[in-house]
Amino acid sequence: MQLPPGFAEIVIAIGGLCVGSFLNVCIHRLPARDSIVFPASRCPGCLHLLAWSDNIPLASYIALRGRCRYCRVPISVRYPIIEAVTCAIFVLHWYVFGATPLLAVRLVFSPSISSTRSCRTSSRFPESWSVFCAASSCLRGR
Numbered sequence: 001m002q003l004p005p006g007f008a009e010i011v012i013a014i015g016g017l018c019v020g021s022f023l024n025v026c027i028h029r030l031p032a033r034d035s036i037v038f039p040a041s042r043c044p045g046c047l048h049l050l051a052w053s054d055n056i057p058l059a060s061y062i063a064l065r066g067r068c069r070y071c072r073v074p075i076s077v078r079y080p081i082i083e084a085v086t087c088a089i090f091v092l093h094w095y096v097f098g099a100t101p102l103l104a105v106r107l108v109f110s111p112s113i114s115s116t117r118s119c120r121t122s123s124r125f126p127e128s129w130s131v132f133c134a135a136s137s138c139l140r141g142r
């Protein structure tokens, strides 16, 4: 069975956006030792429970113009950046390495984005270190 052209790339990109969204949860909650499962996502400004439509990676940020739907407090640009970078890493992996069994293993390294970002939040790592770690994790196992 032949897949339509670009179908695999779209699936990989959506997967990257979803993983990036999850990494944002980890970045926000793990340094505070909060659960990454419960409670559901809330606006840090007004604590209003976010609807599913407020949590669509990248699209919600653009649709809401970077502000909370309920209180209009600005949302950090970090969220769409992490989602976009993770998406780009996933698609880059797909183009560089193709559909090999190691693709899944390489993508496991994507949480280094989260860990290095968390390190930067809690210590003095420069932003460039986070980018270097994320990029180097892409190239591991080549």
Ligand SMILES: [Zn+2]
Residues within 6 Å of the ligand: 043, 044, 045, 046, 047, 048, 068, 069, 070, 071, 072, 073
């Ligand atoms: Zn709010």
